[in-house]
Amino acid sequence: MxxxxxxxxxxxxxxxxxxxxxxxxxxxxxxxxxxxxxxxxxxxxxxxxxxxxxxxxxxxxxxxGTATAGERNSDLASKGWLYCLRKGQSRTPKLPHFYWTGTLRPYPISAKRIVPAHIAKPDWADDGIPKVEPNSDLQHHVEIKTSDQIERMRETCRIAREVLDAAAQMIRPGVTTDEIDQVVHEATIAAGGYPSPLNYNFFPKSCCTSVNEVICHGIPDARKLENGDIVNVDVTVYYKGVHGDLNETYFVGNVDEASRKLVQCTYECLDKAISIVKPGVRFRDIGEVINRHASMSGLSVVKSICGHGIGELFHCAPNIPHYGAGNKAVGVMKAGQTFTIEPMINAGVWRDQMWPDGWTAVTADGKRSAQFEHTLLVTETGVEVLTARLPSSPNVFPWLNK
Incomplete structure (x- = not known):
């Protein structure tokens, strides 16, 4: 003073x-x-x-917002960014001592979207704090779902798939990730569901959008997608008391060959991992399959973020690491279990770094990352992909046409 x-x-x-x-x-x-x-x-x-x-x-x-056109929206700045700041987080690209690993920067985010009162909400919807999940016994043992829970999860996961497909239709140069979030939010509400990420530990948006070097948990914002980008959209829906979780990585316009190979390899990693799911298989075997396929293409597997159990809780046991060496995941698969597999594959090193917003995980070397995710049910004879693509799903992956 x-x-x-x-x-x-x-x-x-x-x-x-x-x-x-x-x-x-x-x-x-x-x-x-x-x-x-x-x-x-x-x-x-x-x-x-x-x-x-x-x-x-x-x-x-x-x-x-003074750097480029479209960033001068003071409403976005005052409402959206301050939402993060109030939670002890920062979304400013002008931090003097922060090392940005790639070319991407945070842009303003819009105000928190409203969920109508008639929608059933998880316990973090109002104050941002999950209450049941952290202390649940299901953090320590893997639940065998009842037939009622399984049926509700089938319904919820189908809604989540339809919501993600609606988002996929939006992917093109010039669209902002905030506009994608709006579509996800409105489609989820229209189906009677709640977008699970919204206010989960204060996450300010209804889905995650991870562009280029962002590995996961990117916050939808005012940045326009550019020709040549890749973008992952991660959707989770809460409906009838259960969650359904999936994501896909999409091409924006004309993408270079290296990025195409990265995205296709990541899709194949998930596909190969799903193919071994059945009763009696060790959870750690998933990582071996993924790591082997990624390594053969000269790519690396993120180690710090795992798949997870899911159901009435958003995240619970089991942990599903996607890497090979050092994977100490405990347990074997049993019929009735539900969990996600969601490998994150990097073009360069596997290590990640966190942005100052407390959510956005990026590659340590600034090279690109891709991810795919499904929610799975272990059956008596194998696996059911609860978030499987539908006949109506957009035809956006060239390798599926072969």
Whole structure:
């Protein structure tokens, strides 16, 4: 807090209204109006800091849209980005000491979307905090689903597939990932479901959109997809008390050959992993199959993020690592179990790095990453892919036509 000789003596203290001759140094630095930034004493400044500091956040966020056309939406900045900031996270591309591994940068995000009151919601919908999931016994043992649970999961997973297919129809240059999120949100609500990611541990959107070097958990924002991008859309629907989870990686316009091979190999990794699912198979064997196929193509497998059990809980046992060496996943598959397999395959090194927003995981070397995911049911004789592609699913993967 510095005394300012240029502060007009007639200014009033922002806290108590007395004549003020001191000014917040951060406000001076940001060139903010003197009104509301002047204080009579250090004590008044300290007492008002918890509320006054929000002025700095709003000012910084409002200035972020000046780099390119389309980023000047102050509503996006003030509502969307501040939603993350209020949760102790940051979405500014101007952090002075952060090392961006690739060319992608965060853009503004829009305000949190509304879910109608009649939609049944998970326990984190209002305050962002899962309550049942973290302390459930199902974090430690793998549930055998009842016939009723299985039937509800079939229905929910079909809705999730239809929602993802609606998102896939949107993929083209010029579309923002926020527009994709809007389609996911509205399609989920129209089906009577709740978009599970929305406010899950404060995640601000209804799906994840991961572009190029983003491995997973990318936040939909105002960036327009560009010709040559690849983008993963990850959808989870909560309906009739259970979750259905899947994702796919799509081509945006004309994509280079290396990216095409990466995406196809990732699809094949999931396909080959699913082919071994049946009672008696070890969960760790999934990683061996995926790692072998990725390595043969000169690609690497992300180790820090796994598949997971799913049902009435969004995430629970079992853990499904996708890598080979060092995979210590415990247990064997049994009929009635449901879980996801969702390999993340990188063009370069397997290591990841987290953006300052606390969600966006990117490749450590900035090279591209792809992912595919299905929710699976172990049957008496093999596996049922609950989120399987439908006859109506868009024809976007060339290798499926062969």
């Amino acid at each position: 510095a005394g300012g000789s240029d502060v007009v003596e007639t200014l009033s203290c922002a806290r108590c209204g007395k004549p003020a001759n001191l000014q917040c140094p951060k406000c001076v630095d940001l060139k903010l109006p003197r009104e509301g930034a002047a204080f009579c004493t250090q004590d008044c400044f300290k007492d008002s800091w918890s509320s006054h500091k929000s002025v700095h956040s709003k000012a910084r966020l409002s200035s972020l």
